[in-house]
Amino acid sequence: MFVHTNLRLALAMGLVAAVTTTTWAAPPWANLIPFQRVEADAEKTYELTEEHGPWLIMATSFTGPGAEKDANDLVLELRKDYGLEAYTWHQSYDYTDSVVGKGYDRYGGPKKMRYMNDVSFTSYVVMVGNFQTVDESGVEKTLNKIKTAKPKVFKDSYTVKNDTIKTIRQKLREAIDSEDDKEKGPMGNAFVTRNPLLPEEYFRPKGMDELVLKMNKDNQYSLLNCPGKYTVRVATFRGAVELDQKKIDEIEQKNIVSGTRLAVAAEKAEKLAGALRKQGVEAYSFHDRSESIVTVGSFETVGTPRRDGKIEINPQVKRIMDGYKGGTGTATIEGGTAPSYKPKSLNGIVFDVQPLPVEVPKVSIAADYARRPLR
Structure with missing residues (x-):
């Protein structure tokens, strides 16, 4: 499976952190942070909805065999071990159809072209959310926490182990990254984005006065x-x-x-x-x-x-x-x-x-x- 760190998704809206007793033991430092208990139930899936924050952090994405399981495992680990409100979201891509290119064919019709890699796949994205604004206190701190985190799922999962491209990328990064970059973990390219389930109208700058x-x-x-x-x-x-x-x-x-x-x-x-x-x-x-x-x-x-x-x-x-x-x-x-x-x-x-x-x-x-x- 491939971890697509260059996936750009539009996202937006929501709110909610379930403050209930979890089936997992919270880490020792969790009690030092008030109101930060996050549910982490292995029997549940945590799928993104429009109520999980207008703004979120895209941590990483998975595709290929086992991608859905890896995404769910990462969400559970982020919730249990890091106290982060993580969710999964998936989107399918199809590059097998022909598209209209520039210019015309020899018959005067629009030129038909195909993608070099004509594949179709589903990407499973892991989001960390519940931010009402991009300037909200905690966004930058959470983003840095995600970028430097090293969850176990990236060592143990089937898809990551068999991701040759990711392995090559990691080796190259280790060779050329600065000291600051070397502190980053497998989610080092995480970024703030909008909730893709909210309508575009939600993000209109001001709207009608x-x-x-x-x-x-x-x-x-x-x-x-x-x-x-x-x-x-x-x-x-x-x-x-x-x-x-x-x-x-x-x-x-x-x-x-x-x-x-x-x-x-x-x-x-x-x-x-x-x-x-x-x-x-x-x-x-x-x-x-x-x-x-x-x-x-x-x-x-x-x-x-x-x-x-x-x-x-x-x-x-x-x-x-x-x-x-x-x-x-x-x-x-x-x-x-x-x-x-x-x-x-x-x-x-x-x-x-x-x-x-x-x-x-x-x-x-x-x-x-x-x-x-x-x-």
């Missing part, structure tokens, strides 16, 4: 209810723009969103969205601290890549853009004429001259996970 969320969540035509990833912005209504830094600070501190122009902008957006809905159009409105917009449609993609590297725009997206864009004409100016654009309107409310596809704003779900009760 609370004030903007309140402005939109109860609206009848709120863009937050749009099911797609993209929509087409057909109208934009801007409020007042403040440049004075003192006033900006006051607005942020007091959560001020008013102002006659901003209120008028929001009212126009709601009226236009309502008028479009009456025509059977899938219209949405969205308001933030500086403007309000109206959009039409819901799409999973704006377009598809072409062979020449350009994007073939989604026909439905293009139809909406063309349907609401302004008309062209000419205007007389000093010294001649110039192209002019006349925006379309509905019930006296004008559309943008050039509608554009935009990404649908999504509410960060990190707060929802953070509010879950601890178990």
